[in-house]
Amino acid sequence: ILGFLLGGMFMNFYYRSPQSSSVMLDYQQIESKDEDIGKSEESIAEKKKELTKTKPVENEKKQVDTPPVYYSLNPTEADTTSLKQIYSEPTRNVRIRYPAGWTFVDQNVKGKLDAVSFWSTSKKYNTPPYVFLEVKEKYLFNAKRFTDTLETDFYNAFYNQPEELSGQVTQIFYFRTDDDQDFSLKLIVIGRENFLMFQKEFFGMIKTFKFGNKLFN
DSSP states (O other): OHHHHHHHHHHHHHHHHHHHHHHHHHHHHHHHHHHHHHHHHHHHHHHHHHHHHHHHHHHHHHHHHSOOSSOOOOGGGOOOTTOOEEEEETTTTEEEEEOTTEEEEEEEETTEEEEEEEEEOOTTOSSOOEEEEEEEOGGGOOGGGOSEEEEOSSOEEEEOOOEEETTEEEEEEEEEOSSSOEEEEEEEEESHHHHHHHHHHHHHHHHHOBOGGGGGO
């Protein structure tokens, strides 16, 4: 009887052991599949990071390659061919050339020039371009308001790139001088295309602007 019982237990253990091995094998297969899935997810995450890193660089390249909308101030961009008229004023010893077909109105304060407005009388503009020449108090000057500077023998010109607001384009040049007063010249034009048409002539007006003792040099 004892032998029969021992034999039965041995047979029972014998038939159960393969089932245990099969379970272990299945567990190992599932575990290896989980590891493969984890590795593939990590690889996808790394690729996403690499793509994210490269995108800003591409955007930066696009920004760098974008050409400027307006002309930059330099001697080659100044057009004086159409500046056939001369404005001259004795109280500030101011002189500047302005285009043919334009007119002006000046304003004095306490017997001295304070401002001059130039504008086109041509009918090709619904709203004509305006150029304002103003006398400035030196103590009000703030260089931080400007991004660019042009040094000349007569003055230092401080300016920003043209600003566009509600279809109106404006550009201001501030002339920092060694005299008792400074000056500013401002161009106002409706429409970007009209502004570009006149911007080089505006640079020409800047080029011909003289004042004070510099007028006679």
